[in-house]
Amino acid sequence: MRQHPRLIAALLTVLLLAGTSLWKFNAVVIAAQAYVFGYPLVIMDLTRAQSEQTLAPANTLRRVRQFPDASFKTVVRPNVDTLYSTAFLDLRDGPVVFEMPPNPDRYEVMPFMDAWTNVFATLGTRTHGTQGGRFLIAGPGWQGTTPPGMQLLTSPTQMAWLIGRTQTQGPADYPLVHRLQDGLQLQPLKAQTATAPVGISAATEVSPVAQIQRMGTREFFQRLTQLMPANPPSADDAPQVQAMAKIGIVAGQDVAWSWHDNWSAALGRRLAEFKIAQALKKPMNLVNGWSTPPLILGQYGTDYGIRAVVAQVGLGANLPQDAIYPSAQVDSQGEALHGQHRYRLHFANGQWPPVKAFWSITAYGADNFLIDNPAQRFAVGSLSPLVRNADGSLDLLIQAQPVEGPMQANWLPVAAGAPFLLNARLYWPTEPILNGTWHLPAIERLS
Numbered sequence: 001m002r003q004h005p006r007l008i009a010a011l012l013t014v015l016l017l018a019g020t021s022l023w024k025f026n027a028v029v030i031a032a033q034a035y036v037f038g039y040p041l042v043i044m045d046l047t048r049a050q051s052e053q054t055l056a057p058a059n060t061l062r063r064v065r066q067f068p069d070a071s072f073k074t075v076v077r078p079n080v081d082t083l084y085s086t087a088f089l090d091l092r093d094g095p096v097v098f099e100m101p102p103n104p105d106r107y108e109v110m111p112f113m114d115a116w117t118n119v120f121a122t123l124g125t126r127t128h129g130t131q132g133g134r135f136l137i138a139g140p141g142w143q144g145t146t147p148p149g150m151q152l153l154t155s156p157t158q159m160a161w162l163i164g165r166t167q168t169q170g171p172a173d174y175p176l177v178h179r180l181q182d183g184l185q186l187q188p189l190k191a192q193t194a195t196a197p198v199g200i201s202a203a204t205e206v207s208p209v210a211q212i213q214r215m216g217t218r219e220f221f222q223r224l225t226q227l228m229p230a231n232p233p234s235a236d237d238a239p240q241v242q243a244m245a246k247i248g249i250v251a252g253q254d255v256a257w258s259w260h261d262n263w264s265a266a267l268g269r270r271l272a273e274f275k276i277a278q279a280l281k282k283p284m285n286l287v288n289g290w291s292t293p294p295l296i297l298g299q300y301g302t303d304y305g306i307r308a309v310v311a312q313v314g315l316g317a318n319l320p321q322d323a324i325y326p327s328a329q330v331d332s333q334g335e336a337l338h339g340q341h342r343y344r345l346h347f348a349n350g351q352w353p354p355v356k357a358f359w360s361i362t363a364y365g366a367d368n369f370l371i372d373n374p375a376q377r378f379a380v381g382s383l384s385p386l387v388r389n390a391d392g393s394l395d396l397l398i399q400a401q402p403v404e405g406p407m408q409a410n411w412l413p414v415a416a417g418a419p420f421l422l423n424a425r426l427y428w429p430t431e432p433i434l435n436g437t438w439h440l441p442a443i444e445r446l447s
Helices: 005-017 022-054 171-183 208-214 217-227 235-245 259-281 304-313 406-410
Strands: 082-090 096-100 108-114 119-124 133-138 151-154 159-167 185-188 343-347 359-365 379-381 394-399 411-413 420-427 443-445
Touching (some): 022 159, 022 208, 022 217, 022 304, 096 108, 159 171, 359 411, 379 411
Parallel strands (some): 133 151, 394 411
Antiparallel strands (some): 108 119
16 A cells, blocks of 8 residues: 555654654654554454444354345445355364365355454355355364364464355255355364453444444553464564564553653554545555455455555455455446436456356445345346347346336346445356456446
């Protein structure tokens, strides 16, 4: 993420006026980098705490039984393609067993994410076919014996998150998918004693993003240092860990700062927040008006900037090999999408998304939530009864006004007189999508 020249100039001016030494300026920079580095771990812990207190305890599988509608305002850009089966894991008392029954009926993907938001294992149709299996999920350093018939998956951290998705072909498909969900099982390998949460409790209905915004700077870094012993950074993070130690951010230790130290860290945090906000405003990999997330999603390495941005707006992102989510806010002329106009998304014959599972296009309002409409239709795609043109091509019609006749099947409603955006979901994308040789077509404005 590129630093903003005016912000840097202002920062230097403030530091000079305050008589701050070059070392203190370095402390500001280190604090900014530490905030970006630690943001995913802290927001994962806040999400875990909220989930355990409002949805299900740790190591308990929660099965979502229906799609959200326009009244759903909990998570931005909810999908209406899959039903979720999720669980936060606490592995300090030993491994847990995850069992998937054979599933030849629906595409499923069951990614396990560590506390730093990296996907360390993906189970499901792409990786394991339709046969299912039994898997032992263990934390770092576990030295036990894997029982016969199980495959060992080692999490780099004691906190982990399963965010499973099962393809669902509309509400009429719920009974079948519920049966598949019920076949998923999660339980400890052995009886466990109750322990304190792997993170820190945070009983609140405020969103995790808002909770971080309300945190004091020292509180944020204190939470980070308390989380790191059970959820250690990777070996590649050593330079960042060493830099943080220079300003008193050390795993397992209290953050003991002077007033001046706290001021420097707070300034660094504001700098980091500004850089994250700027990155969010800039579309990534823009082609034909569609912005595609980078292919490092789910396995970020040391690209802490992208990892922090995704943690803020797309926590729980799949590996690109499992799903890619391009989004568009402008038409083929670069004009913002708006419900006062009619649009068409045209796929030439055979040029619709090359995926092995399925694809969809969902419309969201400017608030990133589903758009209420009389048809209660929020997405169209390969699972819809789409009507092709005489030449085999395919048109999706995006507009507020109802579409008459057979082409109504291809209609994606939006709100009249209001801006909107589109999100594509490409499940199990093939190589042309992954290598960038295939792109979604531009959105054509009709009127």
